[in-house]
Amino acid sequence: MKAAICTAYGPPEVLKLMTVAQPEPKEFDLLIRVYASAVQSGDRRIRALDVPPAGRLPMRIALGFKAPRKPVLGVVVAGEVAAVGSRVQHFKVGDRVYGLTGMRLGGYAEYACIHAHKCIHLMPLNASFNEAASLPFGGTTALHFLRKAQIEQANSVLIYGASGAVGSAAVQIAKYYNTHVTAVCSDRHAAMVRDFGADEVIDYHMDDYDNQLSTYDAVFDASGKINKLSARKHVERNGQFCSVAGQGVAKELREDLTLLNQMFEAGHFKAVIDRVYPLEEIVEAHRYVDSGRKYGNVIVQVVEE
The missing domain is CATH 3.90.180.10 (Medium-chain alcohol dehydrogenases, catalytic domain)
Incomplete structure (x- = not known):
């Protein structure tokens, strides 16, 4: 072969x-x-x-x-x-x-x-x-870390790296749980990220982009490339921060594929x-x-x- x-x-x-x-x-x-x-x-x-x-x-x-x-x-x-x-x-x-x-x-x-x-x-x-x-890769990884961030209880979430394989899945999964999503990505991908559900999109190339961010119930670093100390200041009191870097490897669960199937077939996941x-x-x-x-x-x- x-x-x-x-x-x-x-x-x-x-x-x-x-x-x-x-x-x-x-x-x-x-x-x-x-x-x-x-x-x-x-x-x-x-x-x-x-x-x-x-x-x-x-x-x-x-x-x-x-x-x-x-x-x-x-x-x-x-x-x-x-x-x-x-x-x-x-x-x-x-x-x-x-x-x-x-x-x-x-x-x-x-x-x-x-x-x-x-x-x-x-x-x-x-x-x-x-x-x-x-x-499967982006979907199961996003589900693993968003669960750590207690996405089902969150009213708002900030997602860094929202245009990547994991980030784009995370935006869609967060919207599936009726969470208000603020996405951080480059301006050239902003329209696409809005298209699959982000409520707000911030361009990280802007010098003062960090000042445009508020505080959130959950903050998810989907890229593994951000300054974690800077990101943590955007976590609401009693909120959760999680990152694909330095917090272990995502579990690969068949039941996550079952959920992704349901979402995709219903039009909730692109x-x-x-x-x-x-x-x-x-x-x-x-x-x-x-x-x-x-x-x-x-x-x-x-x-x-």
Whole structure:
């Protein structure tokens, strides 16, 4: 099968398109014919070994010293079940599914295996494969941290990095819970962020943008790049602050995909897709994500629908 192999740690050019053996499903596995994946922060962080210097040796020990032991990156899959393991009960060949592969990775290939009890779900009925691939990473990450911020009890929330994969999902989820959303992003993405629900949008390029912010029941840093001390001053007394940086890894829960399905099928959640690249252009896809100019999700289309 065709797959994009991470041959070393480094710039996008370390990704090479190769022919490799198709994975074999174990007894609880689904073998998925992958139609679409995505370039998410976890993929590029592994590829670039993008961690603080003190974390590089532990990361090499965990992932592989010279290159990832699991060389096919891609934490997102959307596709069709091609085969099932002998003890799989709730999925069948031909099911259209999407989800997260966790540390098994494997999404940048024509086929990938995922444990049937992990974060995998039937796709929303009205979603294309590209749309489905845009949902699980941002959606489950936003749900994890917004729960920490007690979004169901919040009347107002401030979301930094509101145009990214996680931030755009967070805006839509917060609106689903009838929360007043103030979004911080660049002006070039402001109209889009308003379109999927933000009540107010503040351009972080403005010199005094911080002075335009009030205090909020919840503050969510969806980018991991802000000054946390500055952000915390916008938290209302007894409010909650959470960030994708420094507060652990988001849990990958199948029940979160159930909620995302319900929201998507009811029109409460939109797929936010910036660009779509074929698998053959995986280097260009990673290069674009590295540029920092993207909004929402960058999709890797493995098979045309």
